[in-house]
Amino acid sequence: MNKISFKILAASFALLLSPALFAQEQEMPSADDMALMEVEVLEEELELDATQIFLADSVLRHNYQALMDEFEKMKSSGMQSTNSYKTVSEKWMQKCKDAFQLFLDEQQYIKYLKHLGEGKEYKKGKDGLYYKKEKKSKK
Numbered sequence: 001m002n003k004i005s006f007k008i009l010a011a012s013f014a015l016l017l018s019p020a021l022f023a024q025e026q027e028m029p030s031a032d033d034m035a036l037m038e039v040e041v042l043e044e045e046l047e048l049d050a051t052q053i054f055l056a057d058s059v060l061r062h063n064y065q066a067l068m069d070e071f072e073k074m075k076s077s078g079m080q081s082t083n084s085y086k087t088v089s090e091k092w093m094q095k096c097k098d099a100f101q102l103f104l105d106e107q108q109y110i111k112y113l114k115h116l117g118e119g120k121e122y123k124k125g126k127d128g129l130y131y132k133k134e135k136k137s138k139k
Contacts, residue, residue, distance in 0.1 A: 031061060031064035031065035031067075031068050032061055032064075032065075034060075034064050035057060035060035035061040035064050036057070038056075038060055039053060039056050039057045039060060041115075042056055042112070042115070043056075045111060045115055046104065046108045046111050046112060046115075047108070048108070051103070052103055052104065052108075055099075055103045056100065056103075059096060059099040059100065060096065063092050063095055063096050063099075064092075066092060067088065067089065067092040070088050070092075071085065071088065074088065093116070097112075097113070097116075100112055107129060107130060110122050110130040111130070114130075121133055
């Protein structure tokens, strides 16, 4: 996960587990605010067009809100297992990746994976494009 996504996830996780930490003057950004911040970064990194910006914003707003809602349900039911929260986070991250794959071109999607800290099977060629790493054959 990139630094921004990790910070957003960590902040939402901390808010749900320890509301007293945020009770003083700090407020957790809303799902809409988090989506907006992420879309701004993705717009520049992936060189998104207007349609892609709209779709990315829609996907992230929905999925971040759903993630926060699911975290809140877990918290209210007394669930405290960090593994459970991590599993839910991974589920919603996968939903984001699945949706983004539908409207990003191949190179943008690979850059998106790299942005998330994934896509290690790809390397950048001399032409600036990403290619699957070839397995070296042992002789």
